Amino acid sequence: xxxxxxxxxxxxxILLLSAATVFGAxxxxxxxxxxxxxxxxxDSTLKVKVGQAAPDFTLPSVSGEKISLSQYRGKKHVVxxxxxxxxTPVCSDQWPGYNIVKQLFAENDAVLLGITxxxxxxxxxxxxxxxxxxxxxxxxxxxxGAVADKYGLLRSDGVSERALIFIDKNGIIQDxxxxxxxxxxxxxxxxTTLQKMNKK
Amino acid sequence: xxxIIQADERFKGRVKLVGIGVGxxxxxxxxxxxxxxxPFPLFPDxxxxxxxxxxxxxxxxxxxxxINKDGSHEVFYSKVGGGKDAxxxxxxxxxxxxxx
Numbered sequence: 001x002x003x004x005x006x007x008x009x010x011x012x013x014i015l016l017l018s019a020a021t022v023f024g025a026x027x028x029x030x031x032x033x034x035x036x037x038x039x040x041x042x043d044s045t046l047k048v049k050v051g052q053a054a055p056d057f058t059l060p061s062v063s064g065e066k067i068s069l070s071q072y073r074g075k076k077h078v079v080x081x082x083x084x085x086x087x088t089p090v091c092s093d094q095w096p097g098y099n100i101v102k103q104l105f106a107e108n109d110a111v112l113l114g115i116t117x118x119x120x121x122x123x124x125x126x127x128x129x130x131x132x133x134x135x136x137x138x139x140x141x142x143x144x145g146a147v148a149d150k151y152g153l154l155r156s157d158g159v160s161e162r163a164l165i166f167i168d169k170n171g172i173i174q175d176x177x178x179x180x181x182x183x184x185x186x187x188x189x190x191x192t193t194l195q196k197m198n199k200k
Numbered sequence: 201x202x203x204i205i206q207a208d209e210r211f212k213g214r215v216k217l218v219g220i221g222v223g224x225x226x227x228x229x230x231x232x233x234x235x236x237x238x239p240f241p242l243f244p245d246x247x248x249x250x251x252x253x254x255x256x257x258x259x260x261x262x263x264x265x266x267i268n269k270d271g272s273h274e275v276f277y278s279k280v281g282g283g284k285d286a287x288x289x290x291x292x293x294x295x296x297x298x299x300x
Contacts, residue, residue: 011297013201015219016254016261093223100232186246188227 032129034087041180044161047152050176054078054167057147059115059138062123067113067136070171077110077197078167079190082148084159086118086126090184094162095137096130097187104191105135108198109169113138117145117160153178166193168200201286202240211299218243222251222259264293 048055058068072078081098083091095114098105105112112135116123119141127137140147140160148160155161164185166175174197179185205211219242221229229244245251254263257280264277276296294300 011215011299012265012267013215013217013293014263014265015217016222016257016259097228100235103235186225186227187231188225
């Protein structure tokens with residue numbers, strides 16, 4: 001190897017990239033991300049549990065239509081991704097990552113619904129920076145955080161937890177993953193749960 | 201960029217391209233590699249340890265290293281952004297490396 005180096009100098013190009021996520025660190029978001037610092041990992045008490053029917057809701061989406069959880073009943077599994085706030089580092093990383101695993105949702109006959117307590121104009125501007133998200137982005141702005149609160153995911157400062165709720169085609173909650181708000185959940189856990197839910 | 205390197209006998213085997221997934225787990229990097237048919241090695245940096253050492257730069261970020269005949273090495277390019285034209289960027293990097 002040493003001899004090879006002497007004869008043929010080698011150039012190494014290292015590319016630091018955001019494979020699935022880390023849009024918050026990407027050039028696309030430069031100067032637009034507000035860092036709230038370290039927050040209390042979890043700051044609410046769940047009001048739902050695995051095995052119960054998921055509370056229904058209807059929320060406006062960035063695309064203009066209203067989306068109800070019940071419209072997927074009998075048709076698709078649903079994963080709800082609650083993220084705390086637009087224009088913050090971890091949240092700006094999390095949703096673009098789901099673009100990479102779109103096929104995983106399709107393979108497991110599931111849809112994803114993204115929800116924050118931000119209003120539609122804010123969500124519009126924020127998600128535009130992410131490129132084309134394939135899943136509906138819903139605003140739980142008014143009454144403020146009502147859906148997050150219904151699930152017991154509204155924090156004391158008015159934002160939601162970082163949580164994934166897995167709901168099967170019968171509308172039954174199959175898994176609840178409330179993450180440390182400061183940390184983006186690994187897609188591996190989401191993938192495993194999706195596959196498990198679809199096999200039931 | 202990888203295709204150009206591999207297709208040119210002047211560079212094939214002499215220019216290596218590796219990617220580091222900042223903040224990405226092994227699963228995420230693996231899924232990304234498969235989904236986008238990435239032919240070169242990708243490594244996870246789930247705990248941001250490499251990212252921190254480099255200075256928490258924004259992505260995409262290119263670092264180019266020349267390994268000299270005596271085994272020493274030097275960084276000759278370190279910059280954020282992939283450029284709008286990958287071919288143009290590669291030409292520049294190859295020129296700076298001394299291979300062109």
